[in-house]
Every structure is written in C-alpha cells, then in structure tokens.
Amino acid sequence: MLTIVSNKEHDVADSSLTSRLRLATVRLNRRLRAQRSSSSVTLTQLSALFCLYKCGPLTPGELAAKEVVQPPSMTRVIAALEELGYVSRRPHPSDGRQAIVEITEEGSAHILADISAREAWLDKRLAELSDVDRELLSRAAEIIDRMASHQD
Amino acid sequence: MLTIVSNKEHDVADSSLTSRLRLATVRLNRRLRAQRSSSSVTLTQLSALFCLYKCGPLTPGELAAKEVVQPPSMTRVIAALEELGYVSRRPHPSDGRQAIVEITEEGSAHILADISAREAWLDKRLAELSDVDRELLSRAAEIIDRMASHQD
DNA sequence: TATTGTTATACTCTATAACTATA
DNA sequence: TATAGTTATAGAGTATAACAATA
Numbered sequence: 001m002l003t004i005v006s007n008k009e010h011d012v013a014d015s016s017l018t019s020r021l022r023l024a025t026v027r028l029n030r031r032l033r034a035q036r037s038s039s040s041v042t043l044t045q046l047s048a049l050f051c052l053y054k055c056g057p058l059t060p061g062e063l064a065a066k067e068v069v070q071p072p073s074m075t076r077v078i079a080a081l082e083e084l085g086y087v088s089r090r091p092h093p094s095d096g097r098q099a100i101v102e103i104t105e106e107g108s109a110h111i112l113a114d115i116s117a118r119e120a121w122l123d124k125r126l127a128e129l130s131d132v133d134r135e136l137l138s139r140a141a142e143i144i145d146r147m148a149s150h151q152d
Numbered sequence: 153m154l155t156i157v158s159n160k161e162h163d164v165a166d167s168s169l170t171s172r173l174r175l176a177t178v179r180l181n182r183r184l185r186a187q188r189s190s191s192s193v194t195l196t197q198l199s200a201l202f203c204l205y206k207c208g209p210l211t212p213g214e215l216a217a218k219e220v221v222q223p224p225s226m227t228r229v230i231a232a233l234e235e236l237g238y239v240s241r242r243p244h245p246s247d248g249r250q251a252i253v254e255i256t257e258e259g260s261a262h263i264l265a266d267i268s269a270r271e272a273w274l275d276k277r278l279a280e281l282s283d284v285d286r287e288l289l290s291r292a293a294e295i296i297d298r299m300a301s302h303q304d
Numbered sequence: 305t306a307t308t309g310t311t312a313t314a315c316t317c318t319a320t321a322a323c324t325a326t327a
Numbered sequence: 328t329a330t331a332g333t334t335a336t337a338g339a340g341t342a343t344a345a346c347a348a349t350a
Binding site for chain 2: 327
C-alpha cells in the first residue's frame, strides 16, 4: 500500500486519505453519470430540480449558490428544465434583475420516478451492504456534503 | 428533512441515503474538478497516472478496466499523458495488438507534487475535521471505491 | 457603480459506433 | 471469428469573459 508523504497537520498515517477519498469520489461519480435510464433529465438537471423540490422557489443566483456552480452554468440547467416543462420562471416582485424559479406540477410529479430510475444502480449497491456500512455511509455523506459546500 | 418513499429491501428510514450519497458525491466531484492549480494534468489524467504509479506497467485495456472507463476514453488519456512525457508506450512482447504503458521517470518525479497541488483544497477540508470524522471517511472511501468498482 | 443574469466561447470528460490490426 | 486498441463523433458538464439590464 502506497503512502504519500506529506507535511500536513493531521496524522501521517492518514496522509493518503485525501487521495483515497478523491479517487473514490471520482469513480462513483463516473458510475452515477453512466446510469442514464429512461429518465429525460441529466444528473446535473436532476440535482437542481431536486433542490427546488426541497427548498421551494429560488432565484437563479440562489440555486447556483446552493449547487455550488457558477451562474452561467445554472442558466443552462434552468433553460433545459424550463424547456422540459419541469420548472417555471416568473419576475421577482421587487427586483427586475432577478427571477423566481419554481418546480412545476409536472416537475413534481416526475421527480420521484426520475430519481428512482436514476438511482437504481446505486440503490442496488447500497442494498448489498451491511446495516453498519450503510449507517457509516450515511454519516459520511453528511460530512462530504458539508465539505463540498464550504465557502472558500 | 425530506424522505423519499421507496420500496427497497433495506430499512425505510434509510431510504434517502441513496439521494444524499449521490448529491454529496456530485458536489464533491465538482469542487475537486474546480481545483486546477498550476498542475499540468487534469483530474482524470492524474487518476490514470496514479494508477500506473501504484500498479506498475499496464496495457491500455487493463488501465481502462481499473479506472472503470471505456477503452476509447482511456486512449485519449494515455495520448495526453504521453504527449506530456509522463508515460511511455512500448510493444507487448507476445501480442502485437496490445501495448505496455508505463509511467516515466519524469512522470514519477512530478506526480507527488501534482497530486499535492491538486488535492490542497480537499486536504485543507479534511484537516478541519475531527479524528473521528476522518477515520469515518477513511472507511467510507473504501466502501465507496468498492461499490464504484462493482462489475454489473 | 455594483449586482443579477445571460450569451459566447472553450475545454474536460465520457460514451457509442465504426474501423484497423492482430490472434 | 474474436479481441485490443484507435478514430470519429456527439453530448454532458462546467468555467471564464464580455455584455445587458436593473438597482
């Protein structure tokens, strides 16, 4: 087992954790993207739609911040979702520059089935694990999400 | 907290684990890709190079299998690394169709610095965690990698 | 002048299909 | 005929820079 030497604060025995977590994340992400299924939305679009489903109406800027992407990236995602009829856009009541993006009834109706189809592969992998491992991943997911949402 | 209803084998209280792990993975992956630094290699190239560094010489097919990507994807990665002088290619001794790809001295000399620069952001996030959380992520990384390497 | 959002452009990552060369 | 690898092509994902509209 290779150990990368580094001069970081935390324990040296831990020093390849960064590499291992990076590799694991990149690989799982690949597998997740490869699960296309019959769902019409892409993985990125699904994430944004799910965010609107959870949080309610948001401005494009708020949505970009929550998903930790730059505004131009979110512009494209919203445009695609709008074309599919899964989100609607209306003027902001007090600021003409902004808009309010909201999930539509059709978007709400499809999202659970879309997510379920999209996640079928991962769900199967998780079902193969022990309860202990699933509990561990549950806590890991929270920590990872917190790190990923860190404001630099 | 939203709970997605599903009819899967494992506990219903667990039912949003799939979604949470997917979201966490996608977001961390975005952050990792955004860390460009001065490193000349991309995240994908770095993964392949690291694999050659760990495993020794491999054929393109073996490398693609280890990284869980399709052969044409690996072809491009190898070509880019070869152009940078980080890997070399030589004929397979007994099979004219295959080739042996190996990390060069220059590749070996640069990889630790490249990885370190690339991972600086994640390393900082991990350093902010408690020992308990890092230990948890260490085990999670192993489980995730195992799931991601699953042969369908 | 600062902020919000969009348009234009470009690069990374990855896949499938079709092809070539060798076994 | 089967396998290893490459080329061609296309689509997803994302960013930076430049711009328009509004505050």
